[in-house]
Amino acid sequence: MKEFSFGESTAKILTTTGFSSLEGGDITMIFIACIMLYLAIWKKFEPLLLLPIGFGCLLANIPMSMMANTDAGGLLNFFYQGIKHEVLPPLIFLGVGALTDFGPLLANPTTLLLGAAAQVGVYMTLIGAVFLGFNMQEASAIGIIGGADGPTSIFIASKLAPHLLAPIAVAAYSYMSLVPLIQPPIMKFLTTEKERKIKMEQLKPISQTVKIIFPVIVTIVCCLMLPGVTPLLGMLMLGNLFRESGVTGRLHETAETHLINIVTILLALAVGSSMTADSFLRLETLKIIILGLLAFSFATVGGVLFGKLMCKMTGGRVNPLIGSAGVSAVPMAARVSQKVGAEADSSNFLLMHAMGPNVAGVIGSAVAAGVFISLFGDVAILEPHASIADIVGSVEPGAKAAIAQVVGALHP
Amino acid sequence: MEASIFAAVQVSILSIAVIFTVLTILIFTIKLLVKLIPYQAPPAKPARRKPPSSNNDQDDHVAVITATLSMHMGKSPDEFRIVNISQS
DSSP: OOOOHHHHHHHHHHHHHHHHOOOHHHHHHHHHHHHHHHHHHTTSSSSSHHHHHHHHHHTSTTTSSSSTTTTSHHHHHHHHHHHHHOOOHHHHHHHHHHHHHHHHHHHHGEEEEEETTTTHHHHHHHHHHHHHTTHHHHHHHGGGGGGHHHHHHHHHHHHHHGGGHHHHHHHHHHHHHTTTHHHHHHHHSSSSSSHHTOOOOOOOOOHHHOOOOOOHHHHHHHHHOGGGHEEEHHHHHHHHHHHHSOOOOHHHHHHHIIIIIHHHHHHHHHHHHTTHHHSSHHHHHHHHHHHHHHHHHHHHHHHHHHHHHHHHHHHOOSSSSGGGGGGGTHHHHHHHHHHHHHHHHHHHHOOOHHHHHHHHHHHHHHHHHHHHHHHOOGGOOOSSSOHHHHHHHHHHOOHHHHHHHHHHHHOO | OOOOOHHHHHHHHHHHHHHHHHHHHHHHHHHHHHHHHHOOOOOOOOOOOOOOOOOOHHHHHHHHHHHHHHHHHHGGGGGGOOOOOOOO
């Protein structure tokens, strides 16, 4: 063994500390991570997501910690594989499906159109992003922020523009937490006092059989039309079937509690780990943050204007305020509709009516994502995650020959 | 991929048309389902008649209310009297 030298050892320790490699970018990102932690803990901005994202960002920017999403073999690199291979966002959707009651939507199915109208925000942002110099795939990934659906945004970003994942995810979740601040001024500006006071008829009850058949029908109709969105919509509907079928109590309970919580931790940490100085401190990030705000604003405008149209067409039986809930962001957007309606008339209860367009927004944004995947994704040329070549490459030479023989027999 | 504003507008129009088409199909499917399988209220359970409360029960209630009120008002139970308890 080499003789111990106090000086050399001290120098070695000093050169292996993170401080020795700390750069300006890392310090800025650590500062941003601290701001996110502050917003999550003290300002209660989407704490369940911003806190792990912020902490993931903090870990990723500590030099030599091997915690960035690109550090092969690092802990968060393993978590990031769940995003890269599109595993985690669909699992979140499974939990969301288990938590969602589609009853208000089934009782008033025309509110599905409000969920569609609110997708206007997605396309206005897409046009804006192209105007700012993004290509069509990047613009689609940025535009989907207007769907106000975190897992969908992450899913599309990882598929179409993985290099923009971090700013897109942060913008989506940040603005979702700001829905109570962004929406009310727009809603009040676009509606009259009289419209805000409109009371809607009580929703009719729905047969349990319809509630059970609904997720199956949606899966068949939507996934056949837009196969690219099957991982998201399929899991959403499976979770809902767990809930409504009444025969999978344990699975339902797991999906809506433990599973969604565990996956949220993995997903948020993985997103945070992608927030390195190289990927985040760019002009594109600033553009995405601005476009994200536009996306939410236009989505609200689209929903409320379509709500006004429905109000006119039904002879004043629809309160246009429920249109803003079409932006997804369940259930916060529906609560905002209720709050603004109650400000105009304290005896006006819009919450259940707004839940219809709110859950329609989830389906609408998933369909919008499906359209983007059909147009710009690689649905037709999907590759399996592990090919036979990968498996053969990892076994003993003798076994390799045997496998090659079997494969040869199967594919002469 | 080359991107122009015109192409973005075309994509937007096409996508919105697809979304409205898919969701309109869903609306009609739901309406058909609701028509075919209407809601049926579960049969009402026969109401159980509550036995009339005995004088003993009422005395207990008066004692509890008296004790609570005397504590709340800081008065002795002798200083006030409960004359009527009505059930809504």
